[in-house]
Amino acid sequence: MATGKRIVLASRPQGAPTLDNFRVETFDLPEIKEGEVGLRVIYLSLDPYMRGRMSDAKSYAAPVPVDGTMEGETIGEVTHSRHSDFKPGDMVRGRTGWCTDAVIKGDAIRHFDTHGAPLTSALGALGMPGFTAYAGMKVIGQPQEGNTVVVAAASGPVGSMVGQLARLAGARAVGIAGGADKCAYVRDELGFDAVVDHRSGTFADDLRLACPDGIDVYFENVGGHVWDAVLPLLNPYARVPVCGLVATYNGENAAGHDRLAGTMSAILRRSLRVRGFIQSEFVGEHYADFQTKIGPLVASGKIRYREDIVDGLDNAPEAFIGMLKGRNFGKLLVRVKEL
Numbered sequence: 227m228a229t230g231k232r233i234v235l236a237s238r239p240q241g242a243p244t245l246d247n248f249r250v251e252t253f254d255l256p257e258i259k260e261g262e263v264g265l266r267v268i269y270l271s272l273d274p275y276m277r278g279r280m281s282d283a284k285s286y287a288a289p290v291p292v293d294g295t296m297e298g299e300t301i302g303e304v305t306h307s308r309h310s311d312f313k314p315g316d317m318v319r320g321r322t323g324w325c326t327d328a329v330i331k332g333d334a335i336r337h338f339d340t341h342g343a344p345l346t347s348a349l350g351a352l353g354m355p356g357f358t359a360y361a362g363m364k365v366i367g368q369p370q371e372g373n374t375v376v377v378a379a380a381s382g383p384v385g386s387m388v389g390q391l392a393r394l395a396g397a398r399a400v401g402i403a404g405g406a407d408k409c410a411y412v413r414d415e416l417g418f419d420a421v422v423d424h425r426s427g428t429f430a431d432d433l434r435l436a437c438p439d440g441i442d443v444y445f446e447n448v449g450g451h452v453w454d455a456v457l458p459l460l461n462p463y464a465r466v467p468v469c470g471l472v473a474t475y476n477g478e479n480a481a482g483h484d485r486l487a488g489t490m491s492a493i494l495r496r497s498l499r500v501r502g503f504i505q506s507e508f509v510g511e512h513y514a515d516f517q518t519k520i521g522p523l524v525a526s527g528k529i530r531y532r533e534d535i536v537d538g539l540d541n542a543p544e545a546f547i548g549m550l551k552g553r554n555f556g557k558l559l560v561r562v563k564e565l
């Protein structure tokens with residue numbers, strides 16, 4: 227019987243995940259039934275939301291059960307097919323989880339088009355993170371010409387797209403990133419108008435100087451001390467798409483410093499529009515437009531992105547743990563098998 231390798235959730239983390247929370251297992255691949263396909267997984271996407279799936283706290287999606295395969299989206303090559311839409315050799319995208327091989331219902335996978343951009347872009351700039359930026363900006367951020375748009379985690383797949391979309395709309399893009407290398411990349415390669423290092427002791431002052439006209443759109447990816455620096459700079463009627471709060475996912479920054487009164491007061495006094503969202507809410511209405519408009523811009527290099535590719539499924543836990551501390555530099559992917 228053919229076997230595959232997978233990574234399961236061994237235990238739920240308390241605070242930051244550790245390697246002990248994961249376990250590598252070999253498993254028997256089931257027989258492929260009518261309507262199913264067999265896949266060899268080529269790339270696995272590692273994303274911050276996976277920290278939420280490791281916890282059993284109530285959320286918008288069900289947790290991964292203990293001993294269950296870690297959830298995740300992958301690109302795979304069809305090896306066997308008993309579904310009329312797929313044939314061996316097809317490259318598809320689906321939620322197989324953290325594994326080397328999978329048997330999956332054909333209805334749960336999709337062909338994809340990168341418009342000539344590299345395959346991996348289907349998990350980043352032209353995949354879920356890129357779409358998150360696109361939908362959050364279009365529906366909630368609504369940048370206008372001359373606005374100042376601020377985004378943190380600016381070198382990552384969501385933040386890098388947010389800033390470049392802001393510039394395409396004629397706005398001024400100010401990035402926040404951790405460390406000199408990421409800041410240089412955001413300014414020099416991505417073309418943001420200004421960038422501020424949130425690890426600097428003068429971060430709040432640096433941000434104020436980088437935003438002399440205040441902030442009209444703050445695309446929230448981080449929370450914590452970044453929110454503290456942003457809040458006083460938000461202009462009346464500023465829009466705040468609340469996309470993620472990665473600084474709080476490990477339970478740090480969440481308690482101890484109560485931001486509620488200051489935040490609510492600013493929302494009231496400055497008529498802020500703060501709106502949380504999960505990208506799946508906007509797929510039906512906006513995904514096709516995203517592909518048509520953004521695909522060619524990514525393929526032509528007008529919209530740029532960076533990837534951080536780790537080799538081998540066994541290295542996924544360490545890479546994932548590092549991402550929650552800002553150790554990734556660009557869209558984090560695992561090369562599970564050679565193409």
Ligand SMILES: NC(=O)c1ccc[n+]([C@@H]2O[C@H](COP(=O)([O-])OP(=O)(O)OC[C@H]3O[C@@H](n4cnc5c(N)ncnc54)[C@H](OP(=O)(O)O)[C@@H]3O)[C@@H](O)[C@H]2O)c1
Nearest residue numbers: 274379382383384403404447469470471472473504505552
């Ligand atoms: N709402 C949705 O549907 C949706 C969909 C996709 C993603 N998201 C969210 O969007 C955000 C960005 O996702 P991504 O995939 O683009 O991630 P990413 O940028 O590839 O990785 C996360 C980055 O967050 C920054 N970070 C981590 N801990 C931090 C801390 N304590 N303080 C400040 N910055 C910290 C680090 O960048 P620096 O080193 O530059 O600080 C790190 O590289 C996340 O919050 C994610 O959960 C939401």
